[in-house]
Amino acid sequence: MMSCLFCYLLLIVILFIDKMVDLSASLSGVKFGNPTVLPAGILGVAASSLARIASAGAGAVTTKSVGPERREGHKNPVVVAVDNGLLNAVGLSCPGLDESVEELKKAVRAAHVPVIASFYGRTVEEFGLVAERISAAKPAFIEANISCPNIEDEYGKPFGTSCELAARVVAVVKDMSRVPLIVKLTPNVSDIKNIALSVEEAGADCIAAVNTVGPGMYIDVLSAKPVLSNRAGGLSGPAIRPIAVRCVYDIYEAVDIPIIGMGGISSGRDAAEMLLAGASAVGIGTAVWTRGDGVFKEVCAELGKIMEERGDRSLKDLIGKAHC
Numbered sequence: 001m002m003s004c005l006f007c008y009l010l011l012i013v014i015l016f017i018d019k020m021v022d023l024s025a026s027l028s029g030v031k032f033g034n035p036t037v038l039p040a041g042i043l044g045v046a047a048s049s050l051a052r053i054a055s056a057g058a059g060a061v062t063t064k065s066v067g068p069e070r071r072e073g074h075k076n077p078v079v080v081a082v083d084n085g086l087l088n089a090v091g092l093s094c095p096g097l098d099e100s101v102e103e104l105k106k107a108v109r110a111a112h113v114p115v116i117a118s119f120y121g122r123t124v125e126e127f128g129l130v131a132e133r134i135s136a137a138k139p140a141f142i143e144a145n146i147s148c149p150n151i152e153d154e155y156g157k158p159f160g161t162s163c164e165l166a167a168r169v170v171a172v173v174k175d176m177s178r179v180p181l182i183v184k185l186t187p188n189v190s191d192i193k194n195i196a197l198s199v200e201e202a203g204a205d206c207i208a209a210v211n212t213v214g215p216g217m218y219i220d221v222l223s224a225k226p227v228l229s230n231r232a233g234g235l236s237g238p239a240i241r242p243i244a245v246r247c248v249y250d251i252y253e254a255v256d257i258p259i260i261g262m263g264g265i266s267s268g269r270d271a272a273e274m275l276l277a278g279a280s281a282v283g284i285g286t287a288v289w290t291r292g293d294g295v296f297k298e299v300c301a302e303l304g305k306i307m308e309e310r311g312d313r314s315l316k317d318l319i320g321k322a323h324c
């Protein structure tokens with residue numbers, strides 16, 4: 001009688017485990033408990049904020065981009081809410097490299113998930129120097145933000161708009177650091193496939209796509225002035241999601257390295273769509289402002305339900321499946 005009951009219970013447990021979907025992800029050999037990632041800049045560089053988001057359920061967390069020197073950034077207002085998104089022009093404010101590295105060390109100790117250290121340089125060489133310094137803090141990845149303005153170029157275009165410059169940044173960074181490298185791409189280019197291919201060929205381990213779209217502008221009609229102190233800023237949030245999905249779809253067709261897809265993801269459906277386009281993990285940025293810290297767990301629960309409905313067992317059943 002007892003053994004029958006035991007067999008019955010065992011069968012129920014087996015059936016339950018069999019139905020469970022596996023949300024774990026693996027990017028360049030680094031394991032994530034789930035595919036959600038806090039993208040760069042959404043919550044600054046403070047270790048306490050990153051640890052809070054890790055505890056709230058993010059699979060990985062990214063610091064704000066740090067650079068070689070202390071930088072004030074733009075005056076307030078630096079963020080304004082627009083229909084279905086945010087416009088921001090923070091101006092790459094940075095507490096300085098020494099302080100950033102100390103904070104990064106604390107974040108690596110405090111967050112129980114992989115920490116991604118985002119950084120920028122004003123020249124190709126500076127990218128290498130900053131990469132070397134932040135790598136000493138032992139993050140799981142370093143992330144080169146090649147979407148920020150490039151002061152080498154007289155037109156002030158980001159490094160990520162030129163295949164040649166993007167590849168040079170990657171080559172220099174790979175020379176200076178052994179930590180796996182993510183390269184963050186801008187969607188503001190006519191052919192993102194070639195940029196992605198160039199960074200892969202130069203040695204990037206992973207791609208993050210996309211940074212903000214634009215720049216865009218929001219004018220206050222009573223004062224007749226642009227609201228952002230910088231006048232124009234980058235657009236994020238649901239308004240850019242179709243562009244981000246198309247970019248990730250294009251990149252997936254061009255490269256073999258994994259992609260962290262981001263841009264307007266705020267639900268399990270959005271995450272599933274990005275994975276189908278070819279992402280191996282998904283960034284959730286602006287939705288932290290609109291849905292709160294709980295968004296990571298909520299998106300995972302919603303994604304799990306969609307996967308159950310589809311009969312998926314793991315993320316592999318979704319990744320890139322929108323490509324025939």
Ligand SMILES: Cc1cc2nc3c(=O)[nH]c(=O)nc-3n(C[C@H](O)[C@H](O)[C@H](O)COP(=O)(O)O)c2cc1C
Binds near residue numbers: 236237286
């Ligand atoms: C306020 C704010 C600050 C940002 N700062 C950075 C940054 O420092 N470095 C970077 O690579 N991206 C930065 N981004 C871009 C985000 O990491 C992300 O790529 C973009 O917002 C798209 O994702 P989302 O629509 O989920 O927010 C920032 C975005 C926002 C809204």
